[in-house]
Amino acid sequence: MKLDFSSYPIIDHHSHPWGDDTKELTNHRFIGLMNMGELSEEEARDPENLAHSEFTPMGRQIVHLMARFLGCSPRLSEVLEARNKRTRVDYWKYCRELFEDANIEGLFVDDGYSEVSVGAGLARNNIEEFQARAPAHMRRVARIEPRFQDAVDQSNSFEEFVALFDRSIEDAVRLQKAVAFKSVIAYRSGLHIDRPTEQEVFEDYRVSKATRSRSVKHIRDWYVRRVIAKCRELGATFHVHAGMGDIDVVFDKSNPMQMYGLLKDPATWKTKVFLVHGGYPFSQEAAFYANALKNVYVDLSEMIPFASIPGAIEKTTQILDMAPPARVVFGSDGVVIPEIHWAGAKIGRQVLEASLGSFVSTGVYDEEEAHQAAKLILAENVRRVYKPW
Numbered sequence: 001m002k003l004d005f006s007s008y009p010i011i012d013h014h015s016h017p018w019g020d021d022t023k024e025l026t027n028h029r030f031i032g033l034m035n036m037g038e039l040s041e042e043e044a045r046d047p048e049n050l051a052h053s054e055f056t057p058m059g060r061q062i063v064h065l066m067a068r069f070l071g072c073s074p075r076l077s078e079v080l081e082a083r084n085k086r087t088r089v090d091y092w093k094y095c096r097e098l099f100e101d102a103n104i105e106g107l108f109v110d111d112g113y114s115e116v117s118v119g120a121g122l123a124r125n126n127i128e129e130f131q132a133r134a135p136a137h138m139r140r141v142a143r144i145e146p147r148f149q150d151a152v153d154q155s156n157s158f159e160e161f162v163a164l165f166d167r168s169i170e171d172a173v174r175l176q177k178a179v180a181f182k183s184v185i186a187y188r189s190g191l192h193i194d195r196p197t198e199q200e201v202f203e204d205y206r207v208s209k210a211t212r213s214r215s216v217k218h219i220r221d222w223y224v225r226r227v228i229a230k231c232r233e234l235g236a237t238f239h240v241h242a243g244m245g246d247i248d249v250v251f252d253k254s255n256p257m258q259m260y261g262l263l264k265d266p267a268t269w270k271t272k273v274f275l276v277h278g279g280y281p282f283s284q285e286a287a288f289y290a291n292a293l294k295n296v297y298v299d300l301s302e303m304i305p306f307a308s309i310p311g312a313i314e315k316t317t318q319i320l321d322m323a324p325p326a327r328v329v330f331g332s333d334g335v336v337i338p339e340i341h342w343a344g345a346k347i348g349r350q351v352l353e354a355s356l357g358s359f360v361s362t363g364v365y366d367e368e369e370a371h372q373a374a375k376l377i378l379a380e381n382v383r384r385v386y387k388p389w
């Protein structure tokens, strides 16, 4: 018995925008996107580095999918030649064709960029410009950290900082129409989020003002709690990066297990909290919360399609071991090129077919329930929680 979810539309709950700078894609640029560490021009001159980056599971599974879509052999240079031939005619038409092929109904897009590193990390993108050209519906997710840093930079006192920060959070929903806030505190001071005293927050404000430090922990813990409380008023949800990321992530403090103190605090229970990236590789820890608490959800992005398909099947099964299907949402973490969003959607369905297939063959769900679970995860949970369009 093989389940077939190919007809179900997808809403991508976590992704990033892309722009015209990837209309023409070189082998080197593509390879750099197919691992967690990028690949600079200089690094690419070392054959040992190329051997590492050219042959990742993510890279190969996306190249194979692209070869099928473009009707060529799965050799990278051939695939990119066929791709660039089409994007040169009309990049955004090619993007629409990809999205139609993968039946992607809409995207949630993180508006964030790297506010503390120069030359590395996510570039600043114009979200309005992207929204006008996006090949599907789009809703904005407002990243907290750049708004925090702007409020620190533009303020002359702690009181003024708090007022500026609060206003930027309210404006994100009221003016910029964001549906959620996202924190990358796992890249700054880690997920062990305490309840700091006023004095500690004030002291950190002074340090942050003077140094723009990543790791001012008290004030970062403060803004996470403050935004979670604000989400209730504003009708937004809270997304938090959990688990792997690029090497800047504070990996030893990125396990969602570290959020126990925060998540068991009833003050956070009225806000829906999404653990983004399935907490990968700490997926079972993430899934536990989605079972034990009524307000916690797991987002599968980045694990799909950055991990191999067999690995993602195993991890998704580990998540669905505990997390009810009504608490799991699909996401791709597509970034820089549209092919990651597209491949994520195709692989996402394939992963769920295999994973939920094992629930059917072992008698956990019947076939109808497996289809129901897939529809919830691929789009309906997002539709129900956000009513996004």
Ligand SMILES: [Zn+2]
Binding pocket: 014, 015, 016, 110, 333
């Ligand atoms: Zn992301």
